[in-house]
Amino acid sequence: AAARGCRGVWRRAWQRGAGGPAPAPRGQRAVACNARGGAVPAGKSGLAPWVPVVGLEIHAQISSNSKLFSGSQVQFAAAPNSLVSFFDASLPGTLPVLNRRCVEAAVMTGLALNCSINKRSLFDRKHYFYADLPAGYQITQQRVPIAVNGSLSYSLCIDNKMSQMVTKTVRIKQIQLEQDSGKSLHDDTRNQTLVDLNRAGVGLMEVVMEPDMCCGEEAAAAVRELQLILQTLGSSQAVMAEGQLRVDANVSVHHPGEHYGVRTEVKNINSLRFLAKAVDYEIQRQIEELENGGTILNETRAFDSKLGCTVPMRDKEGKQDYRFMPEPNLPPLILYDAKSLPANMNHQQVVNVDWIHERLPDLPSVKRAKLVERYGILPEHSFTLLNEDGLTEFFENVVKQTRMKPKKVIGWILNDLLSYLKQHSLIVKESPVTSFLLADLLNLLEKKEISSTAAKQVLAELWKGEGKTPFEIVKEKKLELIQDQKELEQICQAVIDGQENEVIMMVLG
């Protein structure tokens, strides 16, 4: 109960702080904090409001046929150590060769996140000893990353009401290219560690978000939007369950008007739901800790999804000094634009930022706006359409094949199709009812050949996936509305004929 109370307090605090259609949440919060700081002296009292601050570091695995610096294939769940080149295993004398595709993916992502693209970026070595890091260092971009100073707008609903959506913005500090590590499997019973280097050297984009968020819900919404953007661009498959998108959350709390509190880093978060949970738990934990007179340690914590809480991670020999150093085997990464592109340059060998910019696909926000505009559906509906992979296409296909108004079609898609799929844990592609069948059915309804109730009955039959068309089901089950005046009269007559007494009673009143 105490925890609940705390939660209420900080929820109010952040809602006020970051409320409104604010494009610059941090600035706004600063104002709010100042105002609040004057009014409520920060102190021991449990009533003093807390401002939680959440920043994210997101590692997105680049969708590419080969690794960042070697020609090895990239594939999820391949046989252990079957995708390892000499370079990946760090055999002496091997050198990194930058994969152009990975650079392009990072540029695309940077552009989609409104970043400025550094025309010259650098690679660095980050040293630490670990069994799944064969070279003893990771090649990353610590000093000058490929993209900086961007922003990401995302929307979330207030109080869980789809109809009340607000748009927020989180600043993107930077996007850097770096290598993934391998995987270590610890076998405690046999006291051994098994190492799989398939993942070692796969290209990652680390997206660093500024601490502009205040709760788990915001964090989850921001990551969801990023995920959609990455998938739209094709720069990452961004499936969290497959480790293609990994989120670390930096969480701290402070009183308005004061400096940011000591932050903790929460790792081991493998779904959006857990991200929201982990962040909220950590905020609560910190507030309780502080209000009980404790202090927050600058530590790394892991989210335990079974217990729903964060626990301190075993620290790797105290504080690490990564001994960063420039990677001497890679020259600076030079990108070009239409203006700077040298005329005699082989186009296969250069990355042209303008060329990539011109070919960026519609981003989710644009797609949503277009859906709302083109079909007259509600904005929140456009979110749902984009949130499910393939649902927009499904919807648009149905619309194309039916005379029913899109506004009505969307109801069938969201209420009937989607809830059925959710119930049965299916993805859109696996739906037993194709867009063609649904359109067929909706056409019967639109032509008033069946009633809306009958349509639901037909749909229920269609889910069985027996290969029948809606028309066949309607015939079989005799669900059609009767259009023939005479037939209708005959039916009525037959009903009346069988019930003469009742008819007389009614006539008499």
Add this chain to the structure above:
Amino acid sequence: AALKGGLRFQVSAALKEGHVTPTELCQRCLSLIKSTKFLNAYITVAEETALKQAEESEKRYRRGQPLGVLDGIPIAVKDNFNTAGIETTCASNMLKGYISPYNATVVQKLLDQGAVLLGKTNLDEFAMGSGSTDGVFGPVRNPWSYSRQYKEKSVPKSCSEDEESNWVITGGSSGGSAAAVSSFTCFAALGSDTGGSTRNPAAHCGVVGLKPTYGLISRHGLIPLVNSMDVPGILTRCVDDAAVVLGSLAGHDPKDSTTIQDNFKPFELPNLTDVSKLSIGIPKEYHAPGLSSEILALWSKAADLFKNAGAKVVEVSLPHTRYSIVCYHVLCTAEVASNMARFDGLEYGHRSDMNKSTESMYAATRREGFNEVVRGRILSGNYFLLKQNYENYFIKAQKVRRLIANDFMKVFGSGVDILLTPTTLSDALPYREFIKEDNRTRSAQDDILTQAANMAGLPAINVPTGLSERGLPVGLQFIGRSFQEKQLLTVAKWFEKQVKFPMIQLEVKRHYHGAFQHQKSAFFS
């Protein structure tokens, strides 16, 4: 009579004309390697594969389709280049028994052109040293220790014990390669050059040692010392040979992103007749403390040689060169610390039996695998890279490096074509003298004249110039402009022709090998 087995004009022509077959040539070299085993120039001799390669070459010659000048030419490769199927040890316990699955690009290129790979040559562990005395397989002996020239002047003939203890070092770290070329066991050898590791032993062993421009030759497969300075080096008996080998190795390698993008066009060296358009720079800072008076005299004589031939000889200044030792120490150890991190006993190489934990296994593996020199450099390198030291050491060293490179730019910008300097401070020291100082002190002293070229990435070459009072070789160094190897080698060739460096007269005691004098057949002498 052409005395040195220059491959451009000698052995290659003999092969072509059928005076000797590649197999005969290979067998002669192999037996010479056996009879000079006491030099310890080779770590691994790849007899079987070498003979097979020679056989293949022979077939090509019989068909009248040799692959080029290098076809059938026996070569040796420093044991820090990866060779598929042949042990690559870096003269370290860490890699003893390590067989690489791939060839370094330079090795592959030589094999592709028909060269016969005799074996892998000795070095200081991981190329860290300037004597070729600090490898796990023991020191390399300078063939000149066993020359008539040295014996006549230095060793009391009567006392054989003294003779045994008076042998001199080869210099390093590519001492095995230099000794191999100098003792006629191969016609060309690959070394590596990070601070002078090719030129220094070349000078001590009386052979040509070329360090090309950084980026001209692929480093793929060269086990690194300092990535930003390492260059594969070429050791031959004459400048023309070096040009041929350079031509076969140079150019872009997609596996090494630091190589030049343009294709390299191999060249033949013209016989320079007129040097009057040349401007030779004499950097005054190379008149370094410890420079022997003999070498100073030789250096002046060389300058006069150019002057008398009509070249412009000017004194120039490279004011920051004196900081290059300290600067190198920081940059080198930092990269060493990083490069050596991969030797953890997990994927390859030595692994300690210690299995209490992964960390203790790492520690024991690295303690057992590396010698003290390597461990010392790792330790100081990691110190320089610590967050609190990075600015003060690494960044500063990088800035100094830039200043050193700028000095060269200025000098070359002022119209100087080539710099002429000594390669070493003195002739080769006897082993027992050399080891009185530790590796660090020696490296700092010995690299002093060669290192700056690595800092600036410039091409430089040692040309054997004369013999010291003790009858040991002394060389001078030419430093050229970036990627101007042709000009550099052309001048070196002219100089080589003027100085007429004497040929080594090996006198190896009978008990080492009975057949040695015989083996020195027409192709060598």
